[in-house]
Amino acid sequence: MRQASEVMDGPAVSRALRRIAHEILERNCGGRDVALVGLRTRGVYLAQRLTSEIAKIEKIELPVGELDTGFYRDDIGLAANPQVEKTEIPFDVNQKHIIVVDDVLYTGRTIRAAMDAVTDFGRPATIQLAVLVDRGHRELPIRPDYVGKNVPTSRKERVTVHLSELDGDEGVWIGEDETS
Amino acid sequence: MTELSSKDLLGIEDLSKGEIELILSTAESFAEVATRTIKKVPTLRGRTVVNLFLEPSTRTRTSFELACKRLSADVINISGPSSSAVKGESLKDTAKTIEAMHPDVVVVRHSAAGSARMLADLMAASIVNAGDGSHEHPTQALLDAFTIKKHLGCVAGLHVGIVGDIAHSRVARSNIAALTKLGAEVTVIGPPTLMPACIEDLGVRVSYDFDRAIGDLDVIYLLRIQLERQGRALFPSLREYSSLFGLNVRRLSLAKESAIVMHPGPMNRGVEISGEVADMDRAVITDQVANGIATRMAVLYLLVGGGETESAADQGR
Numbered sequence: 001m002r003q004a005s006e007v008m009d010g011p012a013v014s015r016a017l018r019r020i021a022h023e024i025l026e027r028n029c030g031g032r033d034v035a036l037v038g039l040r041t042r043g044v045y046l047a048q049r050l051t052s053e054i055a056k057i058e059k060i061e062l063p064v065g066e067l068d069t070g071f072y073r074d075d076i077g078l079a080a081n082p083q084v085e086k087t088e089i090p091f092d093v094n095q096k097h098i099i100v101v102d103d104v105l106y107t108g109r110t111i112r113a114a115m116d117a118v119t120d121f122g123r124p125a126t127i128q129l130a131v132l133v134d135r136g137h138r139e140l141p142i143r144p145d146y147v148g149k150n151v152p153t154s155r156k157e158r159v160t161v162h163l164s165e166l167d168g169d170e171g172v173w174i175g176e177d178e179t180s
Numbered sequence: 181m182t183e184l185s186s187k188d189l190l191g192i193e194d195l196s197k198g199e200i201e202l203i204l205s206t207a208e209s210f211a212e213v214a215t216r217t218i219k220k221v222p223t224l225r226g227r228t229v230v231n232l233f234l235e236p237s238t239r240t241r242t243s244f245e246l247a248c249k250r251l252s253a254d255v256i257n258i259s260g261p262s263s264s265a266v267k268g269e270s271l272k273d274t275a276k277t278i279e280a281m282h283p284d285v286v287v288v289r290h291s292a293a294g295s296a297r298m299l300a301d302l303m304a305a306s307i308v309n310a311g312d313g314s315h316e317h318p319t320q321a322l323l324d325a326f327t328i329k330k331h332l333g334c335v336a337g338l339h340v341g342i343v344g345d346i347a348h349s350r351v352a353r354s355n356i357a358a359l360t361k362l363g364a365e366v367t368v369i370g371p372p373t374l375m376p377a378c379i380e381d382l383g384v385r386v387s388y389d390f391d392r393a394i395g396d397l398d399v400i401y402l403l404r405i406q407l408e409r410q411g412r413a414l415f416p417s418l419r420e421y422s423s424l425f426g427l428n429v430r431r432l433s434l435a436k437e438s439a440i441v442m443h444p445g446p447m448n449r450g451v452e453i454s455g456e457v458a459d460m461d462r463a464v465i466t467d468q469v470a471n472g473i474a475t476r477m478a479v480l481y482l483l484v485g486g487g488e489t490e491s492a493a494d495q496g497r
């Protein structure tokens with residue numbers, strides 16, 4: 001990556017997550033019947049981070065699921081199939097308010113796949129979307145309910161998210177894509 | 181590694197260690213689908229799979245059929261007695277006919293070794309070998325490796341004993357290839373008449389004494405004695421085979437506590453395995469069947485994938 005510029009640093013990521021945690025509680029009556037589903041890989045860590053923030057605020061432990069959308073992609077056979085990781089939803093999604101959590105919202109196709117996957121597990125009361133970064137360029141009528149930061153980008157650029165649990169350092173960077 | 185190098189799965193011989201590991205880790209993800217109330221994902225929607233089974237098979241065919249259905253693929257079964265093979269159609273013409281129907285995958289079982297390779301050369305569809313004569317049965321070996329990994333944590337460093345008719349067994353050939361590639365030690369055990377010449381060249385040890393070999397094994401893999409081959413008198417009697425190479429409670433007591441017992445099915449109770457052993461918890465034979473579906477889902481997914489390499493996954497979000 002050349003000339004990556006930082007758009008969020010570690011403390012900014014933490015502050016954004018804390019704010020989203022408050023917003024989730026505000027919009028869902030203090031977190032009753034709320035469950036989080038993180039999209040692999042970084043969405044899972046973000047979902048865990050959000051539940052621990054929520055635990056600090058309301059003293060409740062919300063269930064967290066992990067979802068790989070690989071089975072629900074709309075481009076199977078068009079490109080190399082991505083490696084699919086394990087999906088684990090250890091709770092009943094029926095009648096729950098499901099918050100889908102991902103790091104970057106871009107075309108919206110992954111979220112479409114995630115919604116299909118969640119509804120295969122049951123009929124949630126609502127599905128809501130929390131993302132750390134919304135970079136625009138939607139190809140489907142999908143919008144996030146909770147956003148850490150809106151980052152206007154061009155399609156040529158690449159948004160990189162690092163989380164301390166996985167990458168050691170933490171922050172969001174935007175840079176030119178080497179591959180194109 | 182995120183994809184297989186070939187459009188077909190003809191044998192374990194052609195796969196690299198990395199490819200085998202990719203299939204096993206993908207199978208891990210697909211195993212979860214069987215635990216859902218709705219056991220179906222839309223992954224291969226609109227794809228057509230032809231199951232061409234020109235030799236009798238129930239478990240392998242049903243396993244592939246279920247794998248296809250759980251992936252939402254359309255599946256057509258063509259099996260021996262009802263196919264035009266009995267009317268004298270050659271395999272080549274059968275291939276051409278099926279090709280004209282534009283399937284994405286053809287799963288083939290045939291009594292002749294090399295038949296899967298022949299179809300792979302003739303057809304644009306991906307060919308999955310579900311057993312060709314006494315050559316290979318790759319998905320069986322993959323599901324066995326997956327089962328071993330699930331029960332014992334890993335395959336590398338384990339000692340696996342394969343017991344029975346090694347000479348006529350495609351399951352043995354594929355398992356030897358898969359297990360040695362994954363770093364296990366393999367000993368083949370059986371009477372000399374059922375042992376092929378130069379089997380040591382495959383990197384295995386040979387034993388003719390099950391009682392002596394059993395104590396070292398982490399996995400005891402019993403092969404089916406093919407009763408239909410008994411006309412050829414490869415051993416004096418079933419009773420003698422059973423007393424020397426059958427696994428009963430007494431013989432199993434010589435094995436490690438942690439050793440698991442496997443069998444590709446169908447079992448001949450009282451011949452290669454006693455009824456009591458077959459019903460023990462350490463006999464993981466029904467797990468093998470369950471894992472077969474997940475492994476075959478992974479194979480179908482990876483074969484239909486293919487295409488250009490670049491990371492669509494990263495860009496598509």
